[in-house]
Amino acid sequence: MSLDKKLLVSASPHDHSKDTVTRIMLDVVIALVPSLIAATFLFGYRTLIVSAVSVGACVLVEYISRIVMKRHQTVGDLSAIVTGLLIAFNVPVSMPLWMVVLGDILAIVVVKQMFGGIGMNFVNPALAARIMLIASFPTEMGKWNAPFSWKTETITTASPLNAIKEIYRSGEITSESFDGLPSLLDMFLGKRAGSLGEVCAIALVIGLIYLLVRRVIKLTIPLAYVGSFAVIMFIAGGFNLTFLAYEILAGGLLLGAIFMATDYTTSPINFKGQIIFGIGCGVLTALIRLFGNLPEGVSFAIIIMNILVPHIENLTTPKPFGTVKEKKKKEAEAK
Amino acid sequence: MSFKRPEGVLKAVKQVRGGVHVSHHKNTAEMEVVRMAPPSKIVLPMQQHIGAPCEPTVKVGDIVSVGQVVGDTDKFVSAPIHSSISGKVVAVGDVSLPSGVVTKGVTIESDGEMRQYEGITPPVIETREDFIKAVRASGLVGLGGAGFPTHVKLAFPKEKNIDTLVINAAECEPYITVDYRECLENSKNIIGGIQLLQKWLEIPNVIIAIEDNKPQAFKALQEIAGEFKVKDNVKLMTLKSVYPQGAEKMMVQSATGRRVPPGKLPADVGCIVMNVASAAFIGRYMRTGRPLVSRSMTVDGSAIAEPKNVRVPIGTSIAEIIDFCGGFKAEPGKILSGGPMMGMAVFSTDVPMIKSNNAILAFAEGDAELKKERDCIRCGRCAQACPMSLMPTLIERYAKIGDVDSLNKVGINVCMECGSCAYSCPAGKPLVQYMRLAKSVVREAAKK
Numbered sequence: 001m002s003l004d005k006k007l008l009v010s011a012s013p014h015d016h017s018k019d020t021v022t023r024i025m026l027d028v029v030i031a032l033v034p035s036l037i038a039a040t041f042l043f044g045y046r047t048l049i050v051s052a053v054s055v056g057a058c059v060l061v062e063y064i065s066r067i068v069m070k071r072h073q074t075v076g077d078l079s080a081i082v083t084g085l086l087i088a089f090n091v092p093v094s095m096p097l098w099m100v101v102l103g104d105i106l107a108i109v110v111v112k113q114m115f116g117g118i119g120m121n122f123v124n125p126a127l128a129a130r131i132m133l134i135a136s137f138p139t140e141m142g143k144w145n146a147p148f149s150w151k152t153e154t155i156t157t158a159s160p161l162n163a164i165k166e167i168y169r170s171g172e173i174t175s176e177s178f179d180g181l182p183s184l185l186d187m188f189l190g191k192r193a194g195s196l197g198e199v200c201a202i203a204l205v206i207g208l209i210y211l212l213v214r215r216v217i218k219l220t221i222p223l224a225y226v227g228s229f230a231v232i233m234f235i236a237g238g239f240n241l242t243f244l245a246y247e248i249l250a251g252g253l254l255l256g257a258i259f260m261a262t263d264y265t266t267s268p269i270n271f272k273g274q275i276i277f278g279i280g281c282g283v284l285t286a287l288i289r290l291f292g293n294l295p296e297g298v299s300f301a302i303i304i305m306n307i308l309v310p311h312i313e314n315l316t317t318p319k320p321f322g323t324v325k326e327k328k329k330k331e332a333e334a335k
Numbered sequence: 336m337s338f339k340r341p342e343g344v345l346k347a348v349k350q351v352r353g354g355v356h357v358s359h360h361k362n363t364a365e366m367e368v369v370r371m372a373p374p375s376k377i378v379l380p381m382q383q384h385i386g387a388p389c390e391p392t393v394k395v396g397d398i399v400s401v402g403q404v405v406g407d408t409d410k411f412v413s414a415p416i417h418s419s420i421s422g423k424v425v426a427v428g429d430v431s432l433p434s435g436v437v438t439k440g441v442t443i444e445s446d447g448e449m450r451q452y453e454g455i456t457p458p459v460i461e462t463r464e465d466f467i468k469a470v471r472a473s474g475l476v477g478l479g480g481a482g483f484p485t486h487v488k489l490a491f492p493k494e495k496n497i498d499t500l501v502i503n504a505a506e507c508e509p510y511i512t513v514d515y516r517e518c519l520e521n522s523k524n525i526i527g528g529i530q531l532l533q534k535w536l537e538i539p540n541v542i543i544a545i546e547d548n549k550p551q552a553f554k555a556l557q558e559i560a561g562e563f564k565v566k567d568n569v570k571l572m573t574l575k576s577v578y579p580q581g582a583e584k585m586m587v588q589s590a591t592g593r594r595v596p597p598g599k600l601p602a603d604v605g606c607i608v609m610n611v612a613s614a615a616f617i618g619r620y621m622r623t624g625r626p627l628v629s630r631s632m633t634v635d636g637s638a639i640a641e642p643k644n645v646r647v648p649i650g651t652s653i654a655e656i657i658d659f660c661g662g663f664k665a666e667p668g669k670i671l672s673g674g675p676m677m678g679m680a681v682f683s684t685d686v687p688m689i690k691s692n693n694a695i696l697a698f699a700e701g702d703a704e705l706k707k708e709r710d711c712i713r714c715g716r717c718a719q720a721c722p723m724s725l726m727p728t729l730i731e732r733y734a735k736i737g738d739v740d741s742l743n744k745v746g747i748n749v750c751m752e753c754g755s756c757a758y759s760c761p762a763g764k765p766l767v768q769y770m771r772l773a774k775s776v777v778r779e780a781a782k783k
Contacts, residue, residue, distance in 0.1 A: 008669045008703050009682050011768040013754030015357060015509065015675040019716070019761035021709050077709065119712040269715035269726065320746030321352075321584065321723035322596040 021118070025078035027216045031207035032085050032259065038190050038200035042147040043093035047196055053097050055084030057104035065113040079118050083107055086126035089197020089255060090299075091133065093145050099137055103129035123306040124266050127256075127299045134299075144193035157193045161251045161295040164243075168290065173240045184242070187249040197259075198252040208258045217262045220271060224278025225257040225285075232286035253285065256298035266306040273309075273316035280305045280312075341553050345542070345572040348592035351585045353720045354577040355755045357509050357676065359548065360635070364512045368520060368631045368644040371659050373420050375445050377650030378430050379405055382438040383689040384476040385483045386412035391441050397424045402452040402626050405441045414484040414690075415474045418443055419628035419648035421450035433653070433672040433686045434679055440687075443650075457624040466535035473620045474627040474690070479503060479514070479581070479610030480673055482691030485617075488609070489536060491602045500532055501590045501601075502543040504552065504611035505574055505581030508674030511694045513631040514611050516644050518545070518552035521615045522559040528618030529569060538607065541569040542590045546576040578676060579753040583608045585722055597749045612693075627690060632656075636671075636696035640664040647688060653695055654684035668703030671696040676754045706763025717756035717766055723749045727756035727766045734773035739780040747773045 040047040062080040066073050087103050107125035115121050134141045146157040160181050167177045182192040190200030197204075211217045230244060237243035248254070261267060261281050268277050281301045288297025340346065382388040389406030393399060399418040406416035422445040430440030458469035471486035491497055502525070506514040517525065529541055545552050553571055560569060574580050574589050584595045586608050593604040601608050616627065628649055635642040640661030647656055653670065657663065671678040672692050688695065717727035726745060733741045750770045757766040 007667065007680070007682060008705075009680040010669075010705055011765055011771070012678060012680075012752070013676045013758050013767065014669065014671055014678065014680065014698075014703075015758060016706055016763070017355070017759050017761075019759065020706070020763070021712055021761050024712070024714065024761055074710065079712075117710060119710045264712050264714045269713060269718050269728070317726060317729075317745065318724040320597055320725055320749045322594040322599070322749065323746065324596055 021077045021079075024216055025082055027211065027214045028082045028259070029078065029085065031210045031216075032082075032089070032197070034203035034206045035089065035197045035200055035255075036085070038203040039089075039093075039196040042190055042199060043145060043196060046093050050091065050093065050095060050097065050100060050196065051085060051088040054088035054100050054104055055081050057101045058084035058087070058108050061105055061108040062113070065109055066117070069113065071117065074118055077118060080108060083112070083125050086197070086259060087129045090126060090130040090195050090252070091141065092143055092195055094143050095140055099133060099140060102136075103133045106132050119265050121265055122309075123303050124260050124263050127260055127303050127306075130299050131303065134294075146193055147191045147199070159193050159251075159295065160187065160246065161289075164246050164250055165289070165295055167243070168237070173238055173243050175242065178242055178246065181246065184245055184249070187246065192250075194250075195252060195255075198255040201249050201254055204254045204258055211258075211262075218274070220274040221262050221267060221278040221281075222257040224275050225261055225281045226253065228279040228282030229253065229286050230282075232283065232290075236286070236290055247289070251289075251296045252298045256285075256302055257281070260298075261302050261305070266309060268309055268312050268316065270313070270316050270318060272318075273312045276312050276316065277305050277309065280308065340547075340573050341550075341557065341571075343557070343571070344553060345570050347544075347572060347574050347589040349588050350575060351577060351580055351589060351722055352724060353722045353755065354579060355720050355758050357578045357758065359576075360509045361512050361515070361548075362510070363633050363635055363642050363644050364515055366512075366516075366642070366644050368513070368516050368646050370646045371648070371651070371656065373445055373447070373449055373648055374651045374655045376425075376442065376652075377418075377420055377445070377648060378440055378442050378652065378687040379416050379418070379650040380430050380432050380438050380440040380687065380689060381406045381416065382432065382436070383416060383482065383649075383691065384414050385481065386410065386414075386487070388438060389413060389416050391427045391439060393424050393427070393441060395424055395427055398422070399424060399443060400450040400452040402455050402628055405443075412484060412487050414471060414476050414486070415626075416441075417474050417626045417628050418452075419650055420445045421448050422446040431683075431686050432689065433681045433692070435682055455624045455626075457622060458620075460535065460621070463535050463537075466531070469621070470617065472626070473616070475613060475616055475620070476627075476690050477610055478612040478616065478630060478691065478693065480508075480677065480691055480693055482689070485609070485613055488602075488607060489532075491607070495602050496605055497536070497538050497602060497607055498605045499540045499542060499591055499607075500529070500536075500538045501586050501606055501608045502529060502541065502611050502614050503581055503583075503586050503608055504543060504545045504549075505586065506549075507546060507576065507578045507581040508676055508678075508694075509578075510635045510696055511633045511674050513633050513644055513693055515549055515552055516631065517612045517615055518549070519555045521619075522555045523563075524615040524618035525556065525611055526559050526563045526565060526569075526618070527622070528614040528616070530563070530565065531617060531621055532609070532614065533569075536607075539568055542572050543569070543611070544572045544574050544586060544590050546580055547573040548576040578758075579722060579751075579755060582722065582751055582753055584751070597746055630690065630692075632688065632692060633694040634660045634696075635694070637699045637702045638663050638665045638667040638697040649690055650687045652685055652687055653681065656688060656695055657684060657697060663697065665699035667697045668700035669698045671698075676758065677752065705765075708764055709762040711762050711764065714761060716759040716761065720755040720759040722753065722755060723751065725750055727770065730773050731764065731766065731769040734769055734776055737776055739777055742773050742777050747777060750774070
């Protein structure tokens with residue numbers, strides 16, 4: 001029997017998992033939706049405008065970049081949507097839209113595409129954009145709207161993180177110190193001032209659970225990050241649990257630990273490397289919050305660790321199967 | 336369904352790292368092996384094993400019978416080739432292996448009689464050397480897929496202190512069920528073979544290792560073991576069903592906790608690993624003296640009309656085997672010799688199956704498509720899946736820029752091309768191909 005048509009000949013394996021890059025990115029977008037809903041509820045419809053503009057700008061800029069660079073089109077992998085959403089999540093609701101777009105352009109063009117596109121950026125694009133925005137527009141980036149202010153009139157308020165810093169600096173932490181702050185329950189539910197995506201802890205945790213169930217990320221980095229951060233803060237706060245709880249819930253720690261530090265491209269691949277990376281992020285965040293002038297340290301901590309990833313990888317590359325460790329080899333020879 | 340470990344069955348000493356959970360597709364598990372009618376013509380390539388090729392010992396016009404040697408060599412690492420039908424030699428010359436490699440071969444046209452060769456008598460064995468010689472004469476090569484001549488593996492020097500024989504019945508490749516059927520239908524020969532191996536090679540311990548998704552196999556082997564009154568040092572062991580559990584180094588680790596160093600063999604850590612069908616063959620051969628002229632194989636896949644487990648005379652063309660299984664029910668897009676993880680895509684059905692061939696799988700056009708290759712996002716799934724603790728994504732980069740030093744440093748040569756990395760890659764990268772590229776880069780550099 002002969003076949004009329006040619007058979008496909010390819011290298012093994014001939015079966016593949018259903019995972020695709022697009023599906024992974026879609027999962028991250030889905031995991032970010034609870035936070036988007038929470039932010040819209042807390043800060044009003046302008047949340048959606050900021051997010052839509054940011055996502056739209058990222059997608060458009062990615063599309064144009066690929067054409068200009070004469071590279072194959074990658075806009076379909078949805079990674080630009082993730083970056084767009086994360087940038088929106090990192091700014092206050094009152095942020096002027098053109099500034100958001102400026103951040104998008106920096107993230108996609110400079111940080112991502114100029115280094116080779118998806119998988120090649122050396123720092124997290126969304127965090128680079130956030131840092132640029134903080135440096136360029138400190139007033140706008142520090143203008144916090146009180147939650148539910150859209151129902152009444154726009155009231156700006158202080159971010160809880162600043163207040164916590166004041167408490168820490170005062171040197172005396174008592175249970176009354178936190179009276180001026182939103183209650184811990186409000187902090188957990190997101191009824192406080194802050195960037196769009198960082199305020200609602202419960203929505204972020206729902207996103208985390210979704211990512212874990214879908215096996216998109218592992219718990220290693222978030223746990224090492226928040227864990228090491230918590231240990232330092234617990235000691236620094238004189239073993240005050242309330243202080244610790246406020247430090248974990250305030251600012252962008254959870255957003256950073258769950259969605260930014262776990263970015264595949266800019267975090268180590270191996271377990272040991274992920275532990276080192278997570279602890280590094282936690283320690284740096286704690287140091288910046290305790291001793292720095294800036295109220296927030298998450299973005300700087302992650303970016304610094306991003307840059308160190310190649311070195312962490314070098315140190316933690318596992319030995320190939322069956323390789324005998326030098327020390328053991330000598331011991332065996334000695335026998 | 337959780338599997339309850341039967342009494343007296345051991346648990347794996349050490350779990351395999353990484354690996355992937357493939358869909359099993361063991362559709363033919365309950366199908367008894369059926370004997371295929373002898374084909375009208377067979378093609379016997381002289382290279383059906385790893386090692387030196389055989390030289391044809393017959394010429395055109397010779398009349399041969401079943402079990403007669405048609406190819407042999409003086410070289411140690413090789414195995415003789417026997418005719419699987421009776422008839423006339425019609426051609427001696429270049430033939431194509433399923434891989435596309437061209438080698439010498441003998442083509443025999445059947446006379447339809449299946450006359451047995453007169454010289455077939457059970458081998459007389461008095462010493463270890465006799466035993467190894469007999470195994471060589473049987474033409475046996477590893478039936479699990481690799482095709483390494485079995486007698487070479489058994490002729491280990493005394494100072495290796497081999498203390499464990501691991502019988503590999505893991506069968507971790509999807510679709511393939513012939514080893515499972517071997518356990519059910521041929522358990523007597525398996526135990527018989529094991530007893531002979533133990534006796535002549537003086538190996539104290541035997542572990543028969545099976546993945547935990549095959550409870551029936553345990554039952555069958557336990558019953559026979561009781562019947563044969565095998566000694567206490569022959570143990571059954573359950574393994575977690577994860578691909579590539581059945582790889583040799585993985586087997587040694589699961590069964591004994593020992594790790595075979597890079598570039599070494601299981602014998603270097605005191606183990607011999609043998610496929611269950613090979614052990615059964617030894618059991619039968621030592622009783623009957625009938626050499627390796629046929630083997631069981633699984634014929635399955637979305638394009639096959641009637642999937643079956645078939646006992647096929649060696650040298651039968653893939654086209655005839657597929658015809659025996661009802662032909663194609665859909666336009667085939669890809670045909671494999673072997674399993675979907677490590678098998679080879681054949682370019683034509685007009686090639687013979689060989690000794691090491693444990694399956695023929697034909698897939699309809701739609702099921703044969705490859706993922707489109709995209710950019711690596713460094714998700715790390717390949718590194719997590721690698722049972723040898725390699726970083727495939729890193730190796731790909733080194734291979735592309737020709738960085739030989741780095742490739743050697745990361746240990747490219749321990750890669751066994753199991754395909755776990757490429758299976759799990761969401762960017763659809765043909766990582767096994769990149770691993771082969773990396774190995775050839777290293778080889779080329781070593782020549783200089």
